[in-house]
Each structure stands twice: as C-alpha cells, then as structure tokens.
Amino acid sequence: MIEVITKSRLASFSTCQRLHHLAYNLGYRSILPRELAEWGTLFHAGLDAWWGVFKDGDGPGAANIQPLPGLPLAAAMRAMETARAASAAIDDAAFAKAEVMMIAYDARWASTMSEWEVIGVEVEFITTIPGRRRLRVAGKLDKLLRKRSDGSIWFVEHKTTGADLTAGSTYWQRLRMDPQVSIYFGGVRSLGHEPTGCLYDVIVRPNLKPLKATPVEARKYTKDGRLYAKQREADETPEQFRARIAEEVAEVPDSYFARPEVVRLEREIEESERDVEATALQIRATAYAEHAPRNPGGCFPFGSGYQCQFFDVCSGVASLDDETKFERVSNVHQELAAVV
Amino acid sequence: MPAAATAATTVPPKPQAPLSRLGAVKRERLRAPLRYMFYGAEGTGKSTLASAAPEPIWLDADDGSGRLNVARYQFRDEPGGHVPQRYSEILFAIQDLTVNPHPFKTLVLDTVDRIEAMLWQHIIERESEPSARSKDGALTSIESFGYGKGYVMAVDEWRALCARLDRLRSSRGMSIILIAHSIVKAYKNPTGPDYDRYQPALHDKAAGFLKGWCDLTGFVRHEDDAAKELGNKNSRPKGFSTGRRLLMLSHSAAFDAKSRLALPEEVEVDIENPWGPLAAAVEAGYENEVPALKAAIEEEVKRIGDQALPAKVTSAVAGAKDDPAALSRILAKLKDRPTSTNESRQ
Numbered sequence: 001m002i003e004v005i006t007k008s009r010l011a012s013f014s015t016c017q018r019l020h021h022l023a024y025n026l027g028y029r030s031i032l033p034r035e036l037a038e039w040g041t042l043f044h045a046g047l048d049a050w051w052g053v054f055k056d057g058d059g060p061g062a063a064n065i066q067p068l069p070g071l072p073l074a075a076a077m078r079a080m081e082t083a084r085a086a087s088a089a090i091d092d093a094a095f096a097k098a099e100v101m102m103i104a105y106d107a108r109w110a111s112t113m114s115e116w117e118v119i120g121v122e123v124e125f126i127t128t129i130p131g132r133r134r135l136r137v138a139g140k141l142d143k144l145l146r147k148r149s150d151g152s153i154w155f156v157e158h159k160t161t162g163a164d165l166t167a168g169s170t171y172w173q174r175l176r177m178d179p180q181v182s183i184y185f186g187g188v189r190s191l192g193h194e195p196t197g198c199l200y201d202v203i204v205r206p207n208l209k210p211l212k213a214t215p216v217e218a219r220k221y222t223k224d225g226r227l228y229a230k231q232r233e234a235d236e237t238p239e240q241f242r243a244r245i246a247e248e249v250a251e252v253p254d255s256y257f258a259r260p261e262v263v264r265l266e267r268e269i270e271e272s273e274r275d276v277e278a279t280a281l282q283i284r285a286t287a288y289a290e291h292a293p294r295n296p297g298g299c300f301p302f303g304s305g306y307q308c309q310f311f312d313v314c315s316g317v318a319s320l321d322d323e324t325k326f327e328r329v330s331n332v333h334q335e336l337a338a339v340v
Numbered sequence: 341m342p343a344a345a346t347a348a349t350t351v352p353p354k355p356q357a358p359l360s361r362l363g364a365v366k367r368e369r370l371r372a373p374l375r376y377m378f379y380g381a382e383g384t385g386k387s388t389l390a391s392a393a394p395e396p397i398w399l400d401a402d403d404g405s406g407r408l409n410v411a412r413y414q415f416r417d418e419p420g421g422h423v424p425q426r427y428s429e430i431l432f433a434i435q436d437l438t439v440n441p442h443p444f445k446t447l448v449l450d451t452v453d454r455i456e457a458m459l460w461q462h463i464i465e466r467e468s469e470p471s472a473r474s475k476d477g478a479l480t481s482i483e484s485f486g487y488g489k490g491y492v493m494a495v496d497e498w499r500a501l502c503a504r505l506d507r508l509r510s511s512r513g514m515s516i517i518l519i520a521h522s523i524v525k526a527y528k529n530p531t532g533p534d535y536d537r538y539q540p541a542l543h544d545k546a547a548g549f550l551k552g553w554c555d556l557t558g559f560v561r562h563e564d565d566a567a568k569e570l571g572n573k574n575s576r577p578k579g580f581s582t583g584r585r586l587l588m589l590s591h592s593a594a595f596d597a598k599s600r601l602a603l604p605e606e607v608e609v610d611i612e613n614p615w616g617p618l619a620a621a622v623e624a625g626y627e628n629e630v631p632a633l634k635a636a637i638e639e640e641v642k643r644i645g646d647q648a649l650p651a652k653v654t655s656a657v658a659g660a661k662d663d664p665a666a667l668s669r670i671l672a673k674l675k676d677r678p679t680s681t682n683e684s685r686q
Contacts, residue, residue: 168489263503
C-alpha cells in the first residue's frame with residue numbers, strides 16, 4: 001500500500017496517536033463550528049484572492065504588470081464574504097477582525113509586490129523520498145514566487161496565529177526545524193524549481209473582543225452625572241470595534257505582520273527526509289496495533305487557543321456515531337484534491 | 341479542397357532520431373565542493389593557505405589581503421571598493437557569483453568575524469525601522485535586544501547566508517572558505533580543572549553553527565614548543581618555533597577542529613605549496629572514506645551489542661556497494677540506536 005504523508009498528518013501523529021487514528025485511519029472529522037479554525041480558513045480565502053490578482057502570467061519573461069491599487073483588496077474582501085456565507089462560526093466581530101486585518105495586510109505588503117512574480121497560487125505537489133517506494137509526501141504550497149531581481153524561487157506559507165512575534169521569540173527559533181517548511185522545499189523541487197527559501201507570512205489575530213455595556217447594577221457615575229471612564233452605557237457597535245482594531249494595528253503593525261525568510265541547509269533537508277521516513281514507518285506500525293493511545297498533553301496545544309476536535313470523544317462526553325458532531329470522509333487528504 | 345483530403349495526400353515527415361548525448365556519458369563518483377573554515381592568530385598563514393586554493397576570489401571584509409596577489413570582488417568602483425561596507429553588499433556579491441558565469445572555483449570570506457560585526461549592524465538597522473518588531477528603546481548594539489535575543493537572531497542570519505553559499509556551491513561548483521581570527525577562551529571543564537582553549541573569534545552560537553555547517557574546520561598555528569637548555573636540567577623552559585606552520589584537523593583540548601573526511605590530525609601549510617598537503621590529504625580522505633565508514637559501522641554494531649544486528653548490517657553494507665552516501669545512511673541509523681541492555685537482549 002502506498003502511504004501518503006502530509007504535514008497535517010505528521011503533525012497529528014506527533015500530537016496524539018488517537019487523533020491520527022481517528023482522522024487518518026478512520027476518516028472522522030468534526031463538523032462543529034470552530035471559530036479560530038474557521039477564521040483562519042476565511043482569512044486564507046482572502047489571501048488567495050489577494051495574491052491571485054498579482055498572478056500575471058507564466059515564465060521568467062512574464063510582464064511586470066501591477067494591478068491597479070485597490071483591486072487585490074477588493075478581490076480579498078469578496079472572497080471573504082463568500083467564505084463567511086459557508087461558515088457557521090464567524091460572527092460580526094470575527095468578520096470585522098478579518099476585514100480590518102485584510103486592509104492592514106494590503107497596506108503593509110502591496111507596495112512590496114512589484115519585487116515578485118506570482119507563479120502559482122495553492123500549488124499542490126506529490127513527491128517521493130529516496131529509497132522508499134511505498135511512501136509519498138504531498139502538500140500544497142500557498143504561493144510559488146519568482147524574485148524579479150535575480151530569478152530566485154521562493155514559496156510562501158501563510159500562518160494566522162495568536163503567538164508572540166517579537167524579535168528573537170521562540171516562534172521564530174522553532175522555524176529552523178519546522179517540518180512543513182523542510183517538506184515543502186522538496187515539494188518545490190518536485191515541481192521543477194530550485195527553491196531559495198520560504199517567505200513565512202505571519203498574520204497575528206488581534207486578541208480583542210467587542211466591549212459590552214456595563215451591567216446597570218454595576219454602573220458608577222461621577223458627581224456631574226457622567227459614567228465612569230472605563231464603563232459603558234451600550235455595547236460596542238461593529239463600526240466602533242472595527243475602528244478600535246484598526247487603531248491598535250496601525251500603532252504597532254509589525255506586531256501583527258511579519259514575513260521573514262526561512263531557509264533550509266542541505267543537511268537539514270536530508271535530516272527532514274529521515275524524520276518523515278521514520279514517522280511514516282511508525283504510522284505504518286501503529287496501523288496494525290490494536291490500540292492507538294491517547295495523549296492528554298495534545299488536547300489543548302499550547303498557544304493555539306483551541307481544543308482537539310476529538311476531545312469530547314476521548315473524554316467520554318460525545319460519540320463518533322453522533323452525526324450532528326462528526327462525519328466520516330472517504331478522502332482523508334481533502335486539502336489535496338488534485339494530487340491524492 | 342476539404343481539409344481531410346489534404347491530410348490524406350500529405351506524406352508525413354520521416355521521424356528523426358533525437359540528438360544523442362550518449363557519447364558524453366561519464367562514470368565517476370561526484371564529489372561536492374567542500375566548505376572549509378580556517379581560523380588562527382594573526383600571521384599564521386590562514387589567508388596564504390586560502391590563496392593557494394583553486395581559482396579563489398576574495399570577499400575581503402577585513403581589508404587584510406593586501407599583500408596577496410588574488411582576485412578580489414569589487415563592491416564599488418572607487419579606491420578601497422574591494423572592502424564591503426554593508427552586509428547587504430556581501431549578499432549581493434554571493435548572488436552575483438551564483439547567477440552569473442565566472443571562472444572562479446573557490447569563494448573566500450575573509451574574515452567571518454568581521455562579517456559577523458556587519459551582520460549584527462544589519463540586524464540593528466533592520467529592527468530599528470519605524471515599523472519594526474522591537475519597540476523597547478533604541479537599539480545601539482546586538483546586546484540591546486536583551487536576554488541574548490540578538491545573538492539568536494544573528495544565527496538566523498547566518499543560516500540565511502549559508503543557504504545562499506550552499507546554493508552557490510551547487511549551482512557553480514565552488515568551494516567555500518571561511519577565514520576567522522582566533523581567541524583564547526576559558527573552558528569550564530566538568531571533569532577536571534578549567535583550562536584555556538583557542539576558538540574562532542565569533543559568538544559561541546555563530547561559531548557552533550558555522551562549525552556544524554563546514555565540512556572541515558582547521559586551526560592554523562605555528563609549530564611551537566618549549567625546552568630546557570641542553571645540559572642544564574635546572575634552566576627554565578624556553579619557547580621556540582620550528583618555522584613550520586600547521587593546519588590542525590582533529591579536535592583537541594587546546595582548540596576546536598573537525599573534518600567529515602578521514603583526514604590526518606595535522607597537515608603542513610607549506611610555504612612553497614600551501615594548498616598541496618591539504619589537497620592531498622583530502623584526496624586520500626576520499627579514498628579512505630569507504631574503509632573508514634565501514635570501520636565506524638563495525639564499531640557501532642559492537643557498541644549496540646544486539647546479537648541479531650551483525651547479519652542485518654552485513655547485508656545492508658553489501659547492498660550499499662561501497663557508495664559512501666548509502667554507508668553514511670547506515671551509520672547514521674546505527675548511531676541513533678541505543679546500546680542493547682542485558683534485559684533487552686533476553
């Protein structure tokens with residue numbers, strides 16, 4: 001049997017063998033709304049549309065024709081509206097965050113786009129590891145770029161996160177051995193290009209929520225009859241919330257957006273291949289075991305802000321048979337429609 | 341006339357045999373150009389050694405190659421234009437050498453300690469921009485980031501630089517030589533008294549990273565010794581130099597050195613032929629690579645002590661057919677295996 005390994009599959013197996021078993025051996029997926037995941041999906045749809053406007057042709061001779069200002073942003077907004085219609089978990093406040101962040105993203109990066117030729121958007125690949133005939137490594141590059149000044153090839157990986165992006169933080173240090181970046185270097189090679197590096201395009205979700213009106217019984221007033229400064233008569237409107245996020249992001253834009261270059265050295269690619277190979281062998285071995293152990297340490301991944309989609313099943317308060325909560329899919333690599 | 345009738349009367353052209361490249365087939369083992377780091381005190385001959393490497397071109401960050409008759413990259417068209425003033429000029433030079441044809445076979449970065457200072461300045465300037473991520477006060481040095489974060493960021497810059505150098509190696513077949521000054525640093529010895537040792541004059545994290553990236557790190561030194569006066573056992577020992585200069589290639593308590601090939605502990609940096617002894621040692625190292633790998637594999641099998649292992653490894657080694665890459669993979673896998681305990685053997 002050919003084993004297909006993706007970065008998501010590797011991550012799920014590394015997090016918890018039960019999670020991997022349910023998601024990849026049995027094909028279960030949670031169908032409950034999950035705001036953070038859906039916010040990421042929605043914003044990703046906007047990013048695809050934004051970058052798609054810059055895709056202006058194929059080959060090194062492609063003309064450097066830049067779209068009119070405003071076009072990428074308009075395309076992104078339309079895409080996010082469409083994505084929102086398909087999402088149950090995105091409320092007005094979450095959508096307001098996405099809108100503001102997309103406007104800020106456009107303001108931060110649009111002026112740099114003349115440096116790049118966008119070769120592809122959502123480019124799927126499937127490749128092999130030397131010496132492993134029954135193993136395939138597959139993935140999807142968010143974007144594939146050529147630098148106009150020197151012809152070097154780069155790929156883009158978008159990440160929405162709540163992590164600390166300050167200089168020298170551990171978020172950046174772990175990227176030195178991030179398996180996804182390593183695997184995608186091989187993916188770019190399988191597409192016939194020699195990658196120079198990855199532009200790790202990080203967008204931080206603002207950790208703000210709409211302000212609520214102070215409960216009547218808790219309100220305090222000054223002598224001249226005004227409400228205390230930190231108390232509110234009414235809920236914050238979506239417009240007020242949007243303005244507050246915009247003000248926060250404009251003050252420290254690089255706390256919300258970063259795009260460092262991540263590279264891989266030759267030996268790191270070889271080591272990553274060995275990592276993938278070893279994990280694939282473990283996956284194969286556990287497939288024949290009678291039991292996939294749970295790992296409680298993986299139920300609430302640190303810094304992610306969400307819980308595992310199967311937490312209720314493992315903790316005994318939900319059943320995989322509950323069709324209102326779980327579905328079973330035939331293609332466990334749904335994100336890779338073209339190659340798997 | 342209908343198109344179908346035209347097609348029926350047209351004689352299809354005779355297919356031509358594709359142009360053959362079979363005459364150009366070569367049988368040989370491909371050897372990737374090596375990455376070297378030579379470090380040592382002033383005047384020990386590091387640059388002289390590098391200048392004798394095949395077709396070198398200098399990135400003279402230190403402006404210290406003046407007495408050598410070597411090709412220098414010109415960063416700017418002005419007197420002193422061979423000395424880079426900014427880190428971005430070094431990146432541009434590497435990119436230039438990567439994408440454009442040229443006759444050079446070796447790139448010399450002289451010195452990486454000077455480049456480290458430029459790299460730090462590059463980070464400070466980048467992070468001092470109005471929109472930068474570091475907001476806590478003015479950045480005046482790499483220490484300004486606090487808690488050693490500046491040095492962590494510098495490692496990522498070194499990684500990016502070395503990735504570019506790797507690309508240069510693979511696209512142009514160039515060897516890379518990093519030259520560094522040495523410093524004497526106290527070593528806290530966990531198993532005995534502390535002692536001083538030589539190491540590249542770089543921050544520890546950068547030195548560790550570059551040593552790992554290079555295939556060969558050598559310490560260049562004068563052959564010095566000390567002896568008492570002849571016939572006078574009570575005299576104080578006096579230092580003297582033999583005049584020979586040596587490239588030390590294996591680790592010692594007194595200095596850092598390493599090689600991925602099976603090389604001797606030292607080679608001479610000969611004044612007449614500085615590169616020759618090292619080149620000969622490297623060539624012999626390649627010849628000895630397969631026996632050395634097989635010996636290391638045998639050692640690992642003994643260390644692991646699993647009785648079922650020797651037969652499996654013998655079969656795998658036979659299947660490798662003296663291919664160093666395949667033997668290296670076998671060795672790496674063995675090194676990952678823990679030693680068998682009596683309990684696990686039962």
